[in-house]
Amino acid sequence: MSEARTFDGRRGAVLVVEDEPLIRMEAVDFLEGEGFTVVEARSADDGLAVLRARADIRVLFTDIQVPGTLDGIALAWIAAREFGNIRLLVVSGRAAPGPGELPHGAVFLAKPYNASTVVGHVQDAIRPG
Amino acid sequence: MRSHLLEALFASATDYAILALDLAGHVTLWNEGARRIMGWTEAEMLGQPVHAIFTEEDRRDRVPEAELRAAAETEIGTDERWHVRRDGSRFWANGEMMPLRDGAGTHVGFMKILRDRTAQRLEAERQRADAGFLRSVLASSADCIKVLDLDARLVFMSEGGQRVMEVSDFNAIRGCPWPDFWSGQGNAEARAAVDAARAGGIGRFQGVADTMAGTRRDWDVQVTPILDADGRPERLLSVSRDVTAVRSAERALREAQGLNAAVLQSSRDCIVILDLEGNTRFVSPGGIEAMEVADVDAIIGLSWPRVWKGEDNAAAWSALAQAKEGGVGRFRGFCPTHRGTPKWWDVAISPLAGPDGRPDGLVSIARDVTEQHLVETELRETEERRRLAIEAADIGTWSFDVETLTPHWDERCKTLAGLPADAVVTYDVYMANIHPDDRERVRAVTLAALDPAGSGAYRAEYRVVGPIDHVERWIAAAGRARFEGGRAVSLAGTARDVTVRKKAEEQSLLLADELQHRVKNTLAMVQAIVRQTLRAAATPAEAQAAIDPRLQALGRAHTMLTVGGWEGSDLRTAATVALESHDDGSGRFRLSGPPAWLSAQAAMSLALVLNELATNAAKYGALSTAEGGVDLSWSVEPAPGTAGSAKLELVWREHGGPPVAEPLRRGFGSKLIERGLASAIGGTATLTFPRGGVVCRVQGTLTALNASKLAV
Structure with a gap:
């Protein structure tokens, strides 16, 4: 289940993977509020389908604990392997993953996270339109 | 003629x-x-x-x-x-x-x-038989049977007699005076015996005489007359019996008795001579000392078994009975001395044989074993305590021979490891038993314990996997290395099953982790609610008024889900809890629908959505008037093609409120409905504003898992 909301899709999009509707909604809102194109998915499996279907995803913003066969970490690894130039933002309410558990360059953010920090990382990867 | x-x-x-x-x-x-x-x-x-x-x-x-x-x-x-x-x-x-x-x-x-x-x-046949019998008797008798004439000259000597007297040719001594074979005292006694027999009586004596071959022997001799038809002594019969063996046994006995007396005098054991009834006849000097007896006469005649009390009394009587039967009765008993010193004794009672070989008395030998007994008792108790402790704690004991790399495990260790009791434990079996992830760690800890530079202490907690039951168990092992000549020779210690504790630890770690996740997630939801509210509110006051009921709705949903272990909720329950604060008890809400199980996330979303709908209805819709109400109805239908899944359709329909106009601006509520709830149940949600009342229609899928919950 994914749905794209494009304000300006020419410069790349952000994929938000989060199963909790309220939190996902808020993430989408504040990223869209900053002018980014945001695609949302409620599971890593759905997220992977989006990644493979769309070439414009520049940032993967994913929760670790999501339903389905993959979790957020697995999705991050697949994204790093298959789409090298993608910025990885991984969040969780649980303890931070140990060294080496995340792909090189991935950023971990603890829940509840600071929206401006997320925006900062996304801005690094995408220049908003 | x-x-x-x-x-x-x-x-x-x-x-x-x-x-x-x-x-x-x-x-x-x-x-x-x-x-x-x-x-x-x-x-x-x-x-x-x-x-x-x-x-x-x-x-x-x-x-x-x-x-x-x-x-x-x-x-x-x-x-x-x-x-x-x-x-x-x-x-x-x-x-x-x-x-x-x-x-x-x-x-x-x-x-x-x-x-x-x-x-x-x-008659002739009978006589022949009698003579033959007599000859055979004389020949086979071990006694020396001789016939003498009245002058005591040898006339005849039996074959057996010639053997025992070592006579090679009887003719050489035939006619010799028999008393001359005896010297000294024996010669006089032999003459006296011959005289007695000649007078018609019986002469008897014991003496020493040499055989013809010069062997000195002890003899018991009897001389009797052989009477003629008139009853007068005609000849004499002398029967000599070799009693050398008997006499030497008697001498040995006399010597032994002397020794016995010496033993009796010097032994430190308490030696008591008893009559067959168990009354004390004699107490050895060592016994008097050991029993700290002040007045010996006072204990002579007393019943010896009565000295023993309690269980020992029965043991004493039984030992006494055994000795009377000719056996040896033994027991260990407690008996304080006359001065009251507590003492333990090892007692043996044996019979004393009388002249006829039957017991005519008993001897009790009691040895003071107090010190030994106390040590043994202490050892036994220590051992017992250790055994009990081990059993109670499910502790196995083990050792490891460093030289041969051979583990020695008791049965409990094998049980702990999931091995059968008769399993042969080698180093390889031991290593294979350890969970692969823990093997290196255990090896490292073992090597550290065996390091002569270290403390020798060994302590490890690791998993083992039973080769037969494949059950994973946690073992806590502790031990100590023994060093000889600067090298570790063995490692020995205990092992116990700490699976329960480990599982509990894992469980509580899991719970702590889960709690952490939930709390953080909830905070993220609160964050989302607050940010959404602030973004939509025109003034801080409006925002504040909106935030409180939303967080309260979140709180109630939380409580409901926590009670159910976060496994989700029945739709009716979730709806009832969400609408609780808006229900004035006058029947404004009508809920109808079959049982339908929602995941925790769907239930949470539904609760927040219903709260928004009810809040709006109270402000602008059906709940703003006295007559208005809400019908919340839902239906569940098997989803075609997806086994176990079901289609859920839920409808919120307001009635009796003021005429409705579509709002100019979509608020948090409608966004939550259209994007949150729909997503949570994997479906669609529409909010429409007919004049008669707001209608919210949600369609989605109850997953197989959630649908099956209802069957439980």
Whole structure:
């Protein structure tokens, strides 16, 4: 289940993977509020389908604990392997993953996270339109 | 006349059977004696062959014919043999057979004369048998049996006697005076014994005499008279018995008794002599000391078993009974000394044999084992405590031989490891048993313990996997290395199953992690609610008014889900809880629908959505008037194609409120409905604003998991 909301899709999009509707909604809102194109998915499996279907995803913003066969970490690894130039933002309410558990360059953010920090990382990867 | 005389002679010779035969052996004459001895009458026998008087075997061997022939050739034949009477019985006959000749000397027949000598024959046989028996008795007796004449000269010595006296040729000593074989005191006693026997009495003495070969022996001698027909001593019988072995045994016994006395005097054991009833007769000096007895006389005569109390009393009586039966009774008992010193004793009671070999008393030997007993008891108790502790704690003990790399495990260790009790544990078995992820760690800890530079302490918690049951268990092992000459030689210690604790630890870690996740997630939701509210609110006051009921709705949903273990909720329950604060109890909400299980996330979303709908209805819709109400209805239908899944359709329909107009701006509520709830149940949500009342329609799927929950 994914749905794209494009304000300006020419410069790349952000994929938000989060199963909790309220939190996902808020993430989408504040990223869209900053002018980014945001695609949302409620599971890593759905997220992977989006990644493979769309070439414009520049940032993967994913929760670790999501339903389905993959979790957020697995999705991050697949994204790093298959789409090298993608910025990885991984969040969780649980303890931070140990060294080496995340792909090189991935950023971990603890829940509840600071929206401006997320925006900062996304801005690094995408220049908003 | 002459013939007449002969006839008379025939007739009167009744002790003799006289019969005449013709040349063919037929009877021609049969006298009265023949009838008496053999039973046939003359009339019966005349003309009959003489064979009738011969035994069957003689007839078979043709003895009658041989006898006739012998008589004819030699003029006279003796005849000593068994013959047969008319009644078939046999008699021993002593007789003669001679030829009869007429006046011209012509052989005309035979005459046979018989006497019945059966009684004499049997007597002779008996005497022969008696003499043979006597000879064999004399020969086999180990005694030296001698016959002396009245001058005490040797006349006869039995074969057995010659053996024991080591006589090679009796003739060399025949006629020698017997008392001269004895020297000193023995010679005088031998003479006295001969005198006594000669006087018709019995002479008896014990003495020492050498055999003919010079071997010194102890003898027990008896001399008795052999009486003639008139009852006067005719000869003397001397019977000497070799008692050397008996005397030496007696000497040994005397020496042993001397030794016994010495033992009795010097032994530190408490030696008590008892009568068969168990009364004290004697107490050894060592016993008096050991028992701290002040007055010995006071304990003589007392019943010894009564000294023992409680269980020991029964043991004492039983040991006493055993000794009376000829055995040895043993027991260990407690008996304080006369001064009250507590003491433990090892007691053995044995019988004392009387002259007839039957016990005529008992001896009790009690040894003070107090110190030993206390040590043993202490050891036993320590061992028992250790065993109990190990059993109670499920502790196995093990050791590890560093030299041979051989583990030694007790049964409990094997049980802990999931190995059968008879399993042979080698180093490889031990290593294979450890969970692969823990092996290196255990190896490292072991090596550290074996390091002579270290403390020798070994402590490890690791998982083992049973080779048969494949069950994973947590083992806590602790031990210590032993060093010899600067090298570790062994490692030994205990192991116990800490699976329960480990699982509990894992569980509580899991719970802590889950709680952390939930709290953080909830904070993220609060953050989202607050940010959404602030973004939509025109003023801080409006934002504040909106935030409180939203967080309260979140809180109630939280409580509901926590009660259910975060496994989700029945739709009706979730709806009831969400609408609780908006329900004034006047039946404004009508809920209808079948049981439908929602995941925790869907239930949470529904609760927040219903809160938004109810809040809006209270402000602008059906709940803002006294008459208005809400119908919340839902239906569940099997989803085509997806086994176990179900289609859920939920409808919020307001009625009785003021006329509705579509709002100009979509608020948090509608966004939550359209983007949140729809997503949570994987479906769509629409919010419409007909004039009669707001309608919210949600369609989605209850997953197989959630649908199956209802069946439970």
